[in-house]
Amino acid sequence: xxxxxxxxxxxxxxxxxxxxxxxxxxxxxxxxxxxxxxxxxxxxxxxxxxxxxxxxxxxxxxxxxxxxxxxxxxxxxxxxxxxxxxxxxxxxxxxxxxxxxxxxxxxxxxxxxxxxxxxxxxxxxxxx
Amino acid sequence: xxxxxxxxxxxxxxxxxxxxxxxxxxxxxxxxxxxxxxxxxxxxxxxxxxxxxxxxxxxxxxxxxxxxxxxxxxxxxxxxxxxxxxxxxxxxxxxxxxxxxxxxxxxxxxxxxxxxxxxxxxxxxxxxxxxxxxxxxxxxxxxxxxxxxxxxxxxxxxxxxxxxxxxxxxxxxxxxxxxxxxxxxxxxxxxxxxxxxxxxxxxxxxxxxxxxxxxxxxxxxxxxxxxxxxxxxxxxxxxxxxxxxxxxxxxxxxxxxxxxxxxxxxxxxxxxxxxxxxxxxxxxxxxxxxxxxxxxxxxxxxxxxxxxxxxxxxxxxxxxxxxxxxxxxxxxxxxxxxxxxxxxxxxxxxxxxxxxxxxxxxxxxxxxxxxxxxxxxxxxxxxxxxxxxxxxxxxxxxxxxxxxxxxxxxxxxxxxxxxxxxxxxxxxxxxxxxxxxxxxxxxxxxxxxxxxxxxxxxxxxxxxxxxxxxxxxxxxxxxxxxxxxxxxxxxxxxxxxxxxxxxxxxxxxxxxxxxxxxxxxxxxxxxxxxxxxxxxxxxxxxxx
Numbered sequence: 001x002x003x004x005x006x007x008x009x010x011x012x013x014x015x016x017x018x019x020x021x022x023x024x025x026x027x028x029x030x031x032x033x034x035x036x037x038x039x040x041x042x043x044x045x046x047x048x049x050x051x052x053x054x055x056x057x058x059x060x061x062x063x064x065x066x067x068x069x070x071x072x073x074x075x076x077x078x079x080x081x082x083x084x085x086x087x088x089x090x091x092x093x094x095x096x097x098x099x100x101x102x103x104x105x106x107x108x109x110x111x112x113x114x115x116x117x118x119x120x121x122x123x124x125x126x127x128x
Numbered sequence: 129x130x131x132x133x134x135x136x137x138x139x140x141x142x143x144x145x146x147x148x149x150x151x152x153x154x155x156x157x158x159x160x161x162x163x164x165x166x167x168x169x170x171x172x173x174x175x176x177x178x179x180x181x182x183x184x185x186x187x188x189x190x191x192x193x194x195x196x197x198x199x200x201x202x203x204x205x206x207x208x209x210x211x212x213x214x215x216x217x218x219x220x221x222x223x224x225x226x227x228x229x230x231x232x233x234x235x236x237x238x239x240x241x242x243x244x245x246x247x248x249x250x251x252x253x254x255x256x257x258x259x260x261x262x263x264x265x266x267x268x269x270x271x272x273x274x275x276x277x278x279x280x281x282x283x284x285x286x287x288x289x290x291x292x293x294x295x296x297x298x299x300x301x302x303x304x305x306x307x308x309x310x311x312x313x314x315x316x317x318x319x320x321x322x323x324x325x326x327x328x329x330x331x332x333x334x335x336x337x338x339x340x341x342x343x344x345x346x347x348x349x350x351x352x353x354x355x356x357x358x359x360x361x362x363x364x365x366x367x368x369x370x371x372x373x374x375x376x377x378x379x380x381x382x383x384x385x386x387x388x389x390x391x392x393x394x395x396x397x398x399x400x401x402x403x404x405x406x407x408x409x410x411x412x413x414x415x416x417x418x419x420x421x422x423x424x425x426x427x428x429x430x431x432x433x434x435x436x437x438x439x440x441x442x443x444x445x446x447x448x449x450x451x452x453x454x455x456x457x458x459x460x461x462x463x464x465x466x467x468x469x470x471x472x473x474x475x476x477x478x479x480x481x482x483x484x485x486x487x488x489x490x491x492x493x494x495x496x497x498x499x500x501x502x503x504x505x506x507x508x509x510x511x512x513x514x515x516x517x518x519x520x521x522x523x524x525x526x527x528x529x530x531x532x533x534x535x536x537x538x539x540x541x542x543x544x545x546x547x548x549x550x551x552x553x554x555x556x557x558x559x560x561x562x563x564x565x566x567x568x569x570x571x572x573x574x575x576x577x578x579x580x581x582x583x584x585x586x587x588x589x590x591x592x593x594x595x596x597x598x599x600x601x602x603x604x605x606x607x608x609x610x611x612x613x614x615x616x617x618x619x620x621x622x623x624x625x626x627x628x629x630x631x632x633x634x635x636x637x638x639x640x641x642x643x644x645x646x647x648x649x650x651x652x653x654x655x656x657x658x659x660x661x662x663x664x665x666x667x668x669x670x671x672x
Contacts, residue, residue, distance in 0.1 A: 002671060010228035010244050012317025015357055015560050021669045022561035030672065035665035036317045037232070039240060050671060061228065062484075062594070066243035089482055109482065110448045110577075113568055 001124045004052035006034040006043040008071070011061030016087070016109065020056070023113045029120060040070040047082055054123055055084040060109070064090055065097060072102040083123070087116070147405045149362040151525050157517035165524025174469075174510045178418035180411050180523065181511040182469040183434040188507035193465070194472040195497045196273065196438070197490060198223045202246030202598050204261035211265050223273040223474070225249030226283070231318040233279040233653030236602045245599035248484065249275075252283065253606045254646045258290045267296050273304045278318040280307035281329045282652050285639040288341060293644070304345040304394065307333060310371040311350045313547045313663070314556060315357030320653060323548040325660040329635065331378040336636035338379070338389040345392045347375060348438070355398040356444045357553075358560025361409045362526065364398060366533030367552060369417060370543035376425065386425040390432035394471075397437055399461040400445025407513060408522030410439060410468035416527050439470035446481045450576030454478035459496050466506045467513055473497055550666030557668065606648070613646040621645045622655050629659040 003024055005017050014036055025031045034046055047055055059067055064086060071084060086098055087107040098106045104123075107116055145153040154161070163169055172178075175185030184190065201207040207224065214222055226249040229241035235253050236245045245251050250261065267290070276283045284305050291301050309326040312319045319326060330347060337346040351359075351368035359367065372393060379389055397413075399406055418433040427433055442461040446454040458475045465473045475496060477489035485493075501507055513519045540546035547553070566572040573579045621642040628638045635656075642652055 005669070010232050010234075010240065012312075012315075014317060015315070015557075018557040018668065019561045019564045022558070023565075025669065031669045032671050033667075033669040035667070061244065062247065063243040066594075113564065 001054070001120070002030045002032070002050065002052040003054055003056060003120065004032050004034070004043075004047055004050055005056045005058065006038055006046070007036045007058050008038055008040055008043055008067045009059060009061055009063050010037055011059060011063070012036055013060040013088075014058070016060070017056075017058035020058075020087070020113065020116060023117060024120065027117050027120075040067065040074045043071075044074045044078055044080060047080060048078065052082060054104075054120070055082055057084060057086045057103075058088050059086060060089040062089065064088060065094060065101070068098055068101045068103060075102070085119075087111070147402055147522075148360045149405060149409075149526065149529055150360075151405070151522065151529065157521050159517060162515075162517045162520035162524070165521060165528070169515075169520060172514070177422065177430065177433060178415040179434060180415040181514045183414070183436065183471075185510070187469060187510040188466075189510065192501045192507045193470050194221065195494060195501075196221055196223050196472050196474050197494060198225055198275065198474055201225075201250055202227070202595055203602065204250060204252070204257045207250050207261040208263055208265075211262070211270065215265070215270065220269065221271045221273060223275065225275055227251045228318075230283070230649060231276060231278060233282070233320050233649055233657075235648050235650030236599065236606055238650055243594060245602055247594060251599075251602045252286070253602070253648045253650070254609050255286055255289055255643045256605070256609050256646060258286045262290060267291055267294065268300065271302045271304070273306075275306045277306055277309050277312045277316070278320040278326075279649055279653055280305050280309070281333060281635060281639055282643065282649050284333055284346070285636060286643045288636075289640050289644045292640075298341045300343060301341055302343045304348060305333070306350065306396070307347045308350045308371065308396075310374065310543065310547055311353050311368075314359075314367070314552055315353035319663045321656065321660045322663050323544055326663070327374060327378060327544060328632075329656075330375055331382065332634045332636050334375060334379045334389050334392075335382050335384055335634055337392065338384045342388070342392070345394050347392075348394045348396045349375070350396040352396045352398045352441055354556065355400075356441075358556045358563060360559065361401055361405060362529045362533050363556070363559075365409060365413045365416075365526075365530045366537065367543065368395060368397070369413075369420065369530065370534055370537045372417075373420065373424075374543050376421075380425065386421065386427045387429045387432050390421055390425070390427055391429065391434065395435060395437040397439045398441055398444070399439050399464045399468075400442040400457075403460065403464055404519055404522060406464045407468050408519055408526045410437070410470070411511075411519070411523040412526035412530060414469070415523070416530055436471050438472035438474060439465040439468055440472070440474035441476050443476045443480060446476060446478070447574055447577045448481045449581060451478050451481065453576050454481070455492055455496070458493065459500070462497055462500050463504075463506065466500055469511060550668065553666070554668060609646055610648075617645040618642070618647050618651070622647055622651060625652065626655050626659060629656055 005021055021031045021033050032050055083104045085105045086103045088109055090106050090108045095106045172180050174182035174187055201210055227246050228244045228248060229236060230252045234241045236251050274283055307330055309330055333346045337344045349368050349372045351364040354367050355364040414435040417435040421427045421433045442458055445457055455478045462475055475493040477485035477493045479486055479489045537543050537546055540551050567574055570578050625638040625642050628635055
């Protein structure tokens with residue numbers, strides 16, 4: 001299963017996303033990571049090019065609602081039907097809004113790695 | 129409840145203890161251990177080369193460390209209010225945080241700035257913002273510390289332009305800029321230009337300051353963010369020293385004598401980790417840096433050899449879970465910092481793991497440092513841990529270990545190449561992963577997270593709301609400035625900047641001219657981006 005991890009916006013906190021990339025790779029996933037400061041358009045470009053099974057956005061600056069609204073628009077505009085999830089510094093009260101914006105799931109910082117891996121494993125079973 | 133007593137299951141005889149640096153800790157240390165690594169131990173004194181025990185003979189007896197909290201205010205007006213408040217209360221320094229668009233060289237109306245204007249600090253587009261931020265402030269009475277890196281050239285130019293416009297003599301102007309771009313490629317990430325061009329711009333500022341603003345500190349080399357990204361304490365010091373050496377050697381190539389700039393370089397280090405290991409780290413670092421500056425660059429002045437530092441923060445040592453525990457953690461970190469002979473201290477607030485600090489949390493951090501200074505007696509004598517068999521032995525071991533790590537960087541082709549190729553970042557990211565695995569599997573105990581926690585502890589985090597109104601106001605102000613300024617003057621100044629960049633000249637004079645004409649941060653950075661290109665991050669993960 002192919003995972004594309006991405007850092008949208010200007011936030012430079014990338015320790016977490018790199019830790020997750022390592023963990024996913026060790027758990028047998030194929031992992032690509034966009035690097036820092038990508039626009040949602042650039043992330044969608046990468047998704048079209050790499051054709052991942054899932055996209056993971058890492059956002060710690062607090063601008064997750066703004067960026068995820070753009071993500072939804074961009075994917076709809078391009079008719080890209082790739083599931084996407086969000087991780088980062090996300091208050092509990094925003095999780096519902098993120099799901100409404102189209103995120104499959106939102107993992108606030110502090111979530112245990114094994115829990116995230118389990119989620120991806122579950123996706124693997126449904127996507128085949 | 130989980131069990132944090134894993135270590136005690138073994139008997140004292142068989143238990144082996146290792147520090148983060150890999151140094152093994154013995155059960156007991158004696159005088160022989162301390163002397164073995166440093167026969168000069170008894171002769172070392174504070175204020176004397178190599179300054180292991182402190183850069184001044186009297187240290188905190190003369191003046192305790194400066195407390196300088198990092199603070200972000202969304203608008204120039206709020207920043208101005210804060211300045212006036214501090215001055216009324218007898219403070220003379222402020223550490224200014226800038227928002228991410230400013231840090232990345234984007235104007236507030238850039239599409240990429242959407243949702244980020246004024247979020248984590250002051251938004252600055254043109255000199256007009258500085259004029260409002262510093263209105264009514266006597267620049268000769270206050271020192272401004274600017275946390276700015278990728279666009280530091282422009283923000284420093286603005287500060288100097290403001291001072292000149294207001295009639296101050298640049299030769300007496302004081303202040304500091306973080307301006308350590310090499311560490312931005314390792315952690316924090318506000319890089320803009322390719323690595324070598326980025327270094328060139330830092331060296332431009334060092335050269336310009338040495339010749340024109342000699343009391344200004346143009347660079348604060350940050351081990352801090354390297355450590356926060358996953359480096360162990362030895363790597364933190366080693367990479368920081370390699371970075372400082374890279375800037376220094378390029379500055380020397382410009383013909384600036386070492387004694388004209390070395391004393392203006394300072395350091396920013398992290399304080400989380402094992403108590404005695406951290407203290408040894410700073411003592412060893414001070415000794416080693418003094419030796420490097422004297423032995424490798426031939427510095428004559430004592431001040432050139434001083435490792436001046438802010439030792440603070442501690443962010444990576446804090447937890448989002450049971451955040452009140454962070455108050456206790458930062459108090460220990462602060463004690464480390466004081467026992468290490470720091471010049472300046474700043475603490476992460478207890479809520480900083482998940483939000484921009486609340487006022488209450490910021491106050492507790494300040495009170496923590498005040499309690500330490502005034503109630504514990506930690507400032508009563510110089511280097512109170514000097515002579516501790518354990519601390520002295522560790523200090524010696526750390527000096528050796530830092531040197532060894534610096535030699536590893538040499539085998540990577542030097543720090544600039546090692547960062548450009550991503551070697552340093554890869555080594556650190558791998559280590560961060562290992563550490564996270566150790567925490568998640570309980571090999572490293574984090575109280576309240578993987579030990580001694582209960583399920584009802586889950587922290588509800590409240591969030592710093594985005595001020596859309598302030599952002600809109602900033603953007604309106606920016607378009608007014610663009611309409612009011614002399615467009616020809618701006619074009620000419622940007623044209624000169626472009627030519628100077630193409631010719632490889634020092635860009636500070638042309639940048640000062642451009643900001644005086646109210647060219648914006650985004651416009652100036654765009655010109656340089658067109659000449660230099662942009663940094664492309666090495667690809668760390670990709671499909672096979």
